[in-house]
Amino acid sequence: MLIIRFILTLIASLMLTACNATPDPVTLNTVKTGTPALWKVSGTKPEQKGVAYMFGTIHILPDDVQWRTPVLEAAIAESDTLVIEVLGLDDTRNAAKIFSRLAISPGQEKLDTRIKPSLKEDLDRIIDSANIPERALNRMETWAAALSLASAQTKSLGLNSSGGVEKKLTAQFEKTGKPIESLETIELQxxxxxxxxxxxxxxxxxxxxxxxxxxxxxxxxxxxxxMTGNIDDIVTLSDGGILSDPKTREYLLVARNLNWAEQLDKRLQKPGISLVAVGAAHLVGPDAVQETLVKRGYKIEKIQ
Structure with missing residues (x-):
């Protein structure tokens, strides 16, 4: 589940926003003050004129935590553009339409037939607690049903998508009139x-x-x-689940990271400073975006 939370919670957030039920607060055993990992990317060749700060994010946050640091705030102030994974999630009606168009297909098997019999009771329990009609889940493709149930579990912890890192950074850049761009569209992701x-x-x-x-x-x-910028733990948490299958990992993580590195390479060949805020799982381990940028001649410094 951890890797689902790392990679899918950005899209799950649109469904969290649409959910009207507010669960009772849950006491989370989480660090209250921290130093999330931050890197600086700069060129070593004449054509590499730009600079990027790369900030690994988590898309949904508890309310009572302090993740901002003087180092991060300095990078934000210096940056003239914010680059995030996806734009348009604030338009929840349009985002939900896109989700429905891709998620719902005729002729789907009942959801409980798409899982091994020994897990049917657990599935029923999750559906009941998720407050999602079973008939709606039965119409969804399997990935969408899985995502809907995962997001409902996150909602049950009392987490609200309005507190996500990207939303807070987006609001900050909008307030100062700085442009905000994305690496993917909702449809693509x-x-x-x-x-x-x-x-x-x-x-x-x-x-x-x-x-x-x-x-x-x-x-x-x-x-x-x-929160603690523990790269080793993030790598460990990212190695299991659906990404333990090499083909799935190549498709969902590695290929996307390579695409992002290509986009950033083009951006860094122009003057300017960008803050690139994307899910932390994309910036750690041997398949990290920075690893591709190193191969293209860029200097990577971990500054937090």
Whole structure:
């Protein structure tokens, strides 16, 4: 489930926003003050004129935490552009339309037939607690049902998408009139999961169901690793689940990271300073975006 939370919570946030039910508050065992990882990227060749600060984010946050630091605030102040994963999630009506168009297909099997029999009771329990009509889930493709149930579990922890790092950074850049750009569209990001083979989609659903009883602990581990800038822990947490399958990892993580590195390379060949704020899982380990930029001649400094 951890990797689902790292990579999918950005899109899950649009469904969290649309959910009207407000659960009772949950006491989370999370670090209150931290130093999330931040890198500086600069060129070593004449044509590499730009600079980028790369900030690994987590898309949904508890309310009572201090993740901003003087080093990060200085990078924000110096940057003239914010680059995030996806734009347009604030338009929840349009985002929900895109989700529905990709997620709902005729002729879907009942959801409980897409999972092994030993997990059916757990699936029923999750559906009941999620407050999502089973008939709605039965109409969804498997990836979308898995995502809906995962986001409902996050909602049950009392987390609100309005407190996410990207939303706060976006509001800050909008206030100062600085441009905000994205690396992917909503359609493109959802499309990665929509195009997964059914076997991989069912593995996503299985992971959500199997890990449902540990949802709070899973989020706490993920959040604390991010908050403390613990790269090793983030790598460990990112290696399991659906990304343990090499083909799925290549498709959902590696290929996207390479695409982002290509976009950033083009950006860095022009003057300017960008703050690139993307999910932390994309910036750690051997497949990190920075690793590709190093191969293209850029200097990478971890400054926090």
């Amino acid at each position: 959802l499309g990665y999961f929509d195009k997964l083979p059914e076997a991989q989609q069912r593995q996503m659903l299985t992971t959500v169901v199997e890990d449902s009883s540990d949802a709070q602990q899973a989020f706490e581990e993920l959040f604390n690793a991010w």
